[in-house]
Amino acid sequence: xxxxxxxxxxxxxxxxxxxxxxxxxxxxxxxxxxxxxxxxxxxxxxxxxxxxxxxxxxxxxxxxxxxxxxxxxxxxxxxxxxxxxxxxxxxxxxxxxxxxxxxxxxxxxxxxxxxxxxxxxxxxxxxxxxxxxxxxxxx
Numbered sequence: 001x002x003x004x005x006x007x008x009x010x011x012x013x014x015x016x017x018x019x020x021x022x023x024x025x026x027x028x029x030x031x032x033x034x035x036x037x038x039x040x041x042x043x044x045x046x047x048x049x050x051x052x053x054x055x056x057x058x059x060x061x062x063x064x065x066x067x068x069x070x071x072x073x074x075x076x077x078x079x080x081x082x083x084x085x086x087x088x089x090x091x092x093x094x095x096x097x098x099x100x101x102x103x104x105x106x107x108x109x110x111x112x113x114x115x116x117x118x119x120x121x122x123x124x125x126x127x128x129x130x131x132x133x134x135x136x137x138x139x
């Protein structure tokens with residue numbers, strides 16, 4: 001019998017805490033599925049969100065399911081604030097059954113990634129450009 005997907009809780013929580021830390025340079029955590037599709041784990045963290053867009057927009061991005069927790073700084077020089085975004089990426093080539101499972105598997109991610117002001121689920125890279133995300137946060 002095949003078990004359901006599990007979350008690598010310690011690694012994901014460490015990445016989540018790092019993104020939320022105002023003293024950290026880290027602005028994103030990219031979570032992906034293991035090769036055997038049994039575990040959601042931290043793929044990478046960093047401070048350049050364009051790296052996430054490159055991963056999701058490359059030739060394998062169409063068959064990926066991934067989650068990204070992102071810190072975006074809003075406001076002006078007098079009043080800067082951090083806003084957090086949870087992105088769920090479901091590539092356009094993901095089979096229908098795996099697409100359907102994302103909604104239940106995302107609940108595992110949300111047990112750790114609890115605080116965010118905006119949630120986006122998409123398969124269109126344009127929906128998660130930094131400009132589009134900032135527009136959504138400002139609404």
